[in-house]
Amino acid sequence: MTTIKEHCCGADVFFDEKTAEKQYSQYLKKGPGRVTARMIDQLSTIQVHNRSLLDIGGGIGALQWWFLREGGKETKAVDASSDYLNKAKAHASKNGWADRTSFIFGDFAEIYMELEQSDIVTLDKVVCCYPDYQQILNAVCHQSMELISISYPMDGILSRIVASVGVISARWKTKSFRPYIHPVNKMREVFEEKGFSRVAHSLTFPWHVETYRRK
Numbered sequence: 001m002t003t004i005k006e007h008c009c010g011a012d013v014f015f016d017e018k019t020a021e022k023q024y025s026q027y028l029k030k031g032p033g034r035v036t037a038r039m040i041d042q043l044s045t046i047q048v049h050n051r052s053l054l055d056i057g058g059g060i061g062a063l064q065w066w067f068l069r070e071g072g073k074e075t076k077a078v079d080a081s082s083d084y085l086n087k088a089k090a091h092a093s094k095n096g097w098a099d100r101t102s103f104i105f106g107d108f109a110e111i112y113m114e115l116e117q118s119d120i121v122t123l124d125k126v127v128c129c130y131p132d133y134q135q136i137l138n139a140v141c142h143q144s145m146e147l148i149s150i151s152y153p154m155d156g157i158l159s160r161i162v163a164s165v166g167v168i169s170a171r172w173k174t175k176s177f178r179p180y181i182h183p184v185n186k187m188r189e190v191f192e193e194k195g196f197s198r199v200a201h202s203l204t205f206p207w208h209v210e211t212y213r214r215k
């Protein structure tokens, strides 16, 4: 069985320079993808001025660029892919945001205690890349002072079939990385137990998009 450490090394191989370049040029042409756009819709109801954002597994950084353009104070990206981080860092410099952004390479669930808390924490299509949903969601709740916005796949049979295909195709690139479908109700329980209540939910098949607020 793959350990969590091996899994995160696998993410660094799976989300490589070619994937980062492809996603970045798609972003430049079309803007945020539909799931990310839904997260932005949910977060657009709040005032971002003077607030900080932690974007876990933020990839090329679409959520961060939205937040900074809207006047957010600062962003922090933690990612297990060095190629995604390099792409995001270059974009921040190009847009004059170097002093309002930081980029940290690593497994968020391992390093979160070293970080300052942020007002808003986002994780867009990330929990499905992580073997232990409880571990990463507990860390997410610890780091958020106010809001959490998350997207993750539905847990029905169809998602499991799609994930099985994902497991096979991921093997072409690395044996240490695979997608996971976690139990939706159990994930929601983690937020409740940690003192967050759900304030927005939508479905962009096959993704749940939800925002939670600290009670």
Ligand SMILES: C[S@@+](CC[C@H](N)C(=O)[O-])C[C@H]1O[C@@H](n2cnc3c(N)ncnc32)[C@H](O)[C@@H]1O
Pocket: 008, 011, 012, 015, 036, 056, 057, 058, 059, 060, 078, 079, 080, 081, 084, 106, 107, 108, 109, 123, 124, 125, 126, 129, 130
């Ligand atoms: C499917 S991609 C999503 C990227 C971006 N959020 C988006 O929606 O385009 C998953 C991202 O999560 C990152 N990731 C997976 N596990 C992680 C972990 N434990 N800590 C930090 N980043 C992680 C991967 O490196 C990758 O950037």
